[in-house]
Amino acid sequence: MTRIDPARRGRAVRTGSEEAGLVWWGLAYLAAAAALAAFAAWPIHESWRVWLVAAVGAAVGIGSAALARRIAPGALGGALVTAAFTALGYLLVVVPVAVPSALLPLSGVARGLRDGITGVVLGWKQVLTLEPPLGEYQAVLVPWLVVVTVCSAVAASLIVRGGRVAPVAAAPAIAMSVYGIAFGVGRVSAPIRFGELELPAAREVVIGVASLALAAGWLIGRSRMLRARALARARAGTVTRSGESVWMTLRRNALAVVLLVVALVAGVAASPAVASFGDRSTLRDEIEPSIVVQRQQSPLAKYRSWFAGDAYDTTVVKVSGDVGSFDRLPFATLDTFDGEVFGVDPATRYSRLPGSADRGAGTAEISVEIGEGYSGVWVPAPSGLAASPVFVGARAERLADGFHAASTGGAIEVAEGSATDSAAGSAGAVGLMPGDRYSVVARIPDASADAAREAFASAAGADGGLDPEEFPSLAAWVELQEVPRTGAGYLDLVDRLRDRGYLSHALLDDEPAVRWITALASDGGYSFLPSYAGHSRARIESLFAELGDQQRRAGANADESMLIAGEGDDEQFAVAAALVARDLGFESRVVLGMRLPGAEPVPGIAVCESDCTGAAMTAWVEVRAGGGGWVAVDTTPQSKLLPTRITEGEQPPKHPTVPDDARTEPIEPPRGESASTDSAPPPVIDPVGPTPVTGTIVRSIVLGVGALALLALPILAMLAAKSTRRRSRRHPGDPELGIVGAWEELLDLYADAGIEVDLDPGVSRATAALSTGRAAAVALAVSVDHAVFAPYPPEPEAAVHAWELVDAEREALRGEERAFERLRAALTPRSFLARLRRRPRLPLVRSKEITQ
Known part of the structure; x- marks a missing residue:
């Protein structure tokens, strides 16, 4: 029976516990990232199920990765098993967690399962086209469950397998928080003030900073755990080395803290500029049925x-x-x-x-x-x-x-x-x-509607609403009324507009017009007058021109009945009232619909009580001032008094008569007053000048390129710094300095590649080279010692030979490393950070066999 060395058994137990510690540390980070992602997604749903989905999705992802690790230790097999377990777990929890409305009755479970499956592909559009908060409506929680489950499964797989790819788990963990930002509401959160300092988009900034801080904390903690494990292994070996000084440890930790604080402060300081550069845009703003x-x-x-x-x-x-x-x-x-x-x-x-x-x-x-x-x-x-x-x-x-x-x-x-x-x-x-x-x-509608009307009546308008050159007749008519530019003045103008107009729905008194003419005639008498359709600028201008000319011809003290001139219906008068509101500086819009029994009756328009026909269709204008409530204003013109035609210089009659039949012959509408044309020439479009769409595209491209440049800036800076350092060492102007520079370059090359070199005080260059396990290091150490300690200066060929050894070693390392390791070595700042230390680097952890 083979006896197991107790010391070896202790080391194995410690190794297993250390690996478990790394895994639990990573899973704790993943749980914190899921909680932060739920906080980011809260405004989308505003339901407690956001937290339930985050917890269940993270549990499914972590459990799938852990089971796959036990069943299939290999990378490819583990990935396939993880995907299978994740899909199975998702199908088991999707209905009770993300589609709760399908649980009752039980017959709805199949529908809920169908929505859960199709929601993987189609649910994103449903989330983007619903007005938040979404709550638990239908299957809107399915995309959130997919994000948490998939990201947790990927991150947990990387964490439990460990190795050099484990830090990549920070990417899917951060991606969970991106869901709440990308699919969230288009408006940013309220700013937070700290005295004179204002932090815009506070919630979004906190989420971003917290995501990076969690990732940095996990990576730093993981690195320290790996370092402690390496030190423990080295101390357990046959060679005993002195530990790092307290001062060196403090400096290293202080450097990490300073870098993290600088990054966070820079991000927070840049947020006001970024927030003010443009409006926040989310995916929700791009998917519309408009x-x-x-x-x-x-x-x-x-x-x-x-x-x-x-x-x-x-x-x-x-x-x-x-x-x-x-x-x-x-x-x-x-x-x-x-x-x-x-x-x-x-x-x-x-x-x-x-x-x-x-x-x-x-x-x-x-x-x-x-x-x-x-x-x-x-x-x-x-x-x-x-x-x-x-x-x-x-x-x-x-x-x-x-x-x-x-x-x-x-x-x-x-x-x-x-x-x-x-x-x-x-x-x-x-x-x-x-x-x-x-x-x-x-x-x-309650008392708030009356309050909004009173508030509008007391509100003051603004100047510069409409261009008087585009609407000269409208501007002249408004000025002729001599009313204040207030809400009350506007309501007075609308009353005058309605009282001085005359209701007419057609140009011809023919068969299609019989029904509405008969209805108006039976309601107290009506005589047909023709009116043009359409509501173009030319049509509205002609209406105001008729009203203004009639008022000027009638004189200052004319009876109100002598001011009736313009024929039309709700189409023209609603638009006219809306444009008058804009001319006074108020917001306005036209609404097409029907009046219900709760509204005040308007002569000429039927009320929609139960069976509502085309006779009940009407249009009105809604106005508001200063972002207040919308106020509905009826604009239907009167139909009782006919217009009185007054020629220039004629004395208006004191008692105007109403003709028995005001029927006229068909009149071809002039081109400028048709519904589809306008008297104003079409705007000339500059084929060279940028259009708004082009400007938006160019702006988006510039922003995208700028963002990519900012992201690539640290990478480019690192590559440029290493290239500059290498050139200065290769060509110092002195062969001896060139050979020493080759040794320094080799040490930095090993530092970036993760090869440890024994640089303890008192250790010779040859011993340090032997500690690497690399033949090139040994050969170069001999050349450097010969160049430094020889009684005569080295020849230039010796410097060239030294750099040839460095170049050959660099190519050899590239051939031994995978693509990811080569990329990491090129971008890592290890070689720069190593020179900040006075004491040596870690003891030998990884070595490679010396090839002769």
């Missing part, structure tokens, strides 16, 4: 189609529920004007709303069914949605996935129809279709 919106024709341009022919009496939507709790049912919110049409600002970002909401205090629920008279991307829904609508019917799931809302107002539906849908021609169509049904919960 491209669908930009392809749509402005719904305001088709406003008159609701009143033409059968569309006037065709059901657009059916509403039920707490309809009386709301005053309006918006379809589309339009906030930008290009001179031709009002549309949606291309910068508007539509996001998905998570989950569904229960009825709570201050909320009400209504149900909507799309009628035969409507289809499209614009979703009829009250303002102040509490959550995503609950769709019902065969297309419910598709519609739920396609619903998006803008934080500025308005909602769209981008689901595509299929050949199996009941609506005719639905295949390939986008948006809502006849028969689609849903219910929504929204906040009930």
Whole structure:
């Protein structure tokens, strides 16, 4: 029976415990990195399950790596087994941890498992298109679970296997925190002030600094543990060496602390400049359904189609529920004007709303069914949605996935129809279709709406809203009214605009116009007058020109009825009111929709009570001042009093008469007043000058190249420093200095390669060369001693020979090392740091056989 040396057994036990200590130290770092990543991901979900997913995902990844290490010690086999265990563990935990809504009923587990599998590929888009906080909606936690599980598995595999690749585990550990930054909200966190110093984007800076600090702490601790193990092995050998002095240890530790502090302080100091260089951009800002919106024709341009022919009496939507709790049912919110049409600002970002909401205090629920008279991307829904609508019917799931809302107002539906849908021609169509049904919960308008209106009335406008050269008639009419540039003055202007206009939905009194003309006539008398469609700059300018000319001809003290001049409908008057608001310095937008029973009735427009037809379609303007609440203002013109035509120099009659029939012959609209043209010439585009898109691309390229240059700067600096040092040693101008420089270069070469050299005081150069186990070192040591101690100076050929030995040794080391080791040797600062020490480096840890 073989006896085991007790000393050998003790060393084996210590070695095993030391390896276990390294592993546990690395796993502790990984757990801390997962916790930091959960903190970074919190704003995306704001749910306690963020922490649960982080804990379970890290446990699955670490457990898979540990089991794989025991089953398959090899690198390739271990990687395959780790991947298999990770996938299996993911499938076991994904439903209860990341898709909890699929647990009940049990029949939903299969659906949850399907969402967990497809979410690996498709879940990222769902996260990016939902408006945070996402909570636990559907499978939005799946991407977070994937990130934590995969990164933990990769990092744990590198940690438990140890060796030179173990430090690479810091990369996947840091990547977990990147998820919270890249997929997070587009706005940065609030700054923190320390006296006069302000730290912008404080939360993001803390996450970044903490990630680097954790990685640096782990790597430094691991290096010290390896160093202690090497010292212990050396002391257990036959040669006893004196330890490092306390002063050297303090200097080394102080240097590490100083480098870390300098890096952190530099990062924090640079954060204000980086934060102010440009707006924060996340992946969320790049994935938007706004491209669908930009392809749509402005719904305001088709406003008159609701009143033409059968569309006037065709059901657009059916509403039920707490309809009386709301005053309006918006379809589309339009906030930008290009001179031709009002549309949606291309910068508007539509996001998905998570989950569904229960009825709570201050909320009400209504149900909507799309009628035969409507289809499209614009979703009829009250303002102040509490959550995503609950769709019902065969297309419910598709519609739920396609619903998006803008934080500025308005909602769209981008689901595509299929050949199996009941609506005719639905295949390939986008948006809502006849028969689609849903219910929504929204906040009930309360006293805050009245408070917002009062605040707007007391607000002061600003100068420079519209260019008077582009809108001369509008500017002249506003100036002619002599009202203050305040919210109250604006509301007075809108009242005058409505009172002095005349409602008309058509250019011709023909068959398509019979229904709305009959309806207005039955409501107290109405005589048709033609009006042009469209709301281009030319059309709106002609409206204000008519109003201004009529007021000037009527005189200062004319009766209000003598000032009626402009014909049109909500399309023209809503745009006119929106532009007047902008001229006074207020924000404005046009909203297309219907009035519900909660709103004050407006003559000429039907109220949507249950079965709502095209007759109920209207448009109004919303205004606000100084970022306050939006205030809805009706703009429908009156339809009771006909305009009175006054020629220049004519005395207006005291009692104007209303003609029995104001019917006119068809008039071809002049080119400048059509809906699709404008009197102003099209802008000249400079083919050479940079466009905004080009500027954005160039700016992005410059930022990217600059960032890469900053990342590469330390690498380039290290390579340049070593090259400069080598050239100065090779060509010092003296053969003896050149030979000594070759020895110094060889020592630095060994330091970078990780080959230990015995440089204790009193050790000769020959002994130091022997400690390396390298024949080239021994040969060069002999040459250096001969050059230094010989009675005559060496020849230049001796210096050339010495450097040939160094060059040959460098090539030999490159041939013995793997690619990763060669790269590390080229970039490591070991040779520079070694010269800061007065005492020698570590005792011999690694040696190679001397080849003769």
